[in-house]
Amino acid sequence: MMGFTGGSLISELASVGVKPEEIDAVFVTHLHVDHCGTVAHVQGDTARPAFPNATYSWTAEEQSHWTGSVMDSAFITADQKAYLKGMFSSVEGRFEPVKDGQALAPGLNVISTPGHTPGHAGVVLSSGADRAFILGDAISCPVQLTETEWSGLGDMDPKLARQSQEVVVREAEATGALLTAAHFPGLTFGRVLMGEGRRYWQPV
Numbered sequence: 001m002m003g004f005t006g007g008s009l010i011s012e013l014a015s016v017g018v019k020p021e022e023i024d025a026v027f028v029t030h031l032h033v034d035h036c037g038t039v040a041h042v043q044g045d046t047a048r049p050a051f052p053n054a055t056y057s058w059t060a061e062e063q064s065h066w067t068g069s070v071m072d073s074a075f076i077t078a079d080q081k082a083y084l085k086g087m088f089s090s091v092e093g094r095f096e097p098v099k100d101g102q103a104l105a106p107g108l109n110v111i112s113t114p115g116h117t118p119g120h121a122g123v124v125l126s127s128g129a130d131r132a133f134i135l136g137d138a139i140s141c142p143v144q145l146t147e148t149e150w151s152g153l154g155d156m157d158p159k160l161a162r163q164s165q166e167v168v169v170r171e172a173e174a175t176g177a178l179l180t181a182a183h184f185p186g187l188t189f190g191r192v193l194m195g196e197g198r199r200y201w202q203p204v
C-alpha cells in the first residue's frame with residue numbers, strides 16, 4: 001500500500017492469454033493506490049498507461065478529490081503523490097468520468113457508493129434476473145455485515161460509507177444477489193444471509 005510497485009494483474013491476464021493491448025476499458029472503483037496502482041507504469045518522470053488502447057473510468061467526484069488539495073496534504077506519501085501524478089498524465093485524453101447507473105458494457109453498470117472515498121463506486125453485473133455486486137472498498141470486511149456500527153479503517157467519511165454500504169447490503173440480502181469486495185478473504189463472491197437475527201456472510 002505504501003510505495004506500491006504493482007500487483008499481479010498483468011501477469012494473471014497473461015496467464016489466461018490476454019495482452020494489455022487487448023483491454024479496451026478499465027474501470028477503477030477509487031484512487032487508493034492499492035486499487036489504481038496498475039493503471040500506469042510510472043518510473044521517475046516517465047509514465048505510460050498499462051493498457052495502451054483502453055479508456056479509463058472512475059467518477060468525476062473521485063477525480064476532483066485526488067486532483068485537489070489532498071495532493072498538497074500530508075495524508076498521502078510522496079511516493080503515492082508521484083504515482084498519482086504520473087497516472088493522471090498517462091491517461092490524459094483517455095479518461096472518461098462515469099456516473100451512478102451508467103453502463104460500462106451491456107450488463108455492467110456503475111453503482112455509486114461514496115464514503116470510503118468521496119467518489120467511490122462499484123459495479124453491478126446483471127444477467128437476466130441475476131445480479132452480482134463488485135464493491136471495491138465500499139465494505140472492508142465481512143464482519144461489518146454483522147457489526148453494523150463498525151467502519152473500515154480507511155473510510156474517509158465513515159458515516160457516509162456505512163449509509164452506502166447499507167443500501168447495497170439490504171438489496172443483496174433481499175434479492176439473494178452475489179457480492180464481493182476487494183479485501184474480503186479469498187476474494188470470493190458470497191451472499192448476505194440472515195440467521196439468529198443477524199446478518200452473516202456466506203462465501204460461495
Ligand SMILES: [Zn+2]
Nearest residue numbers: 032116137154
Ligand atoms: Zn480504499
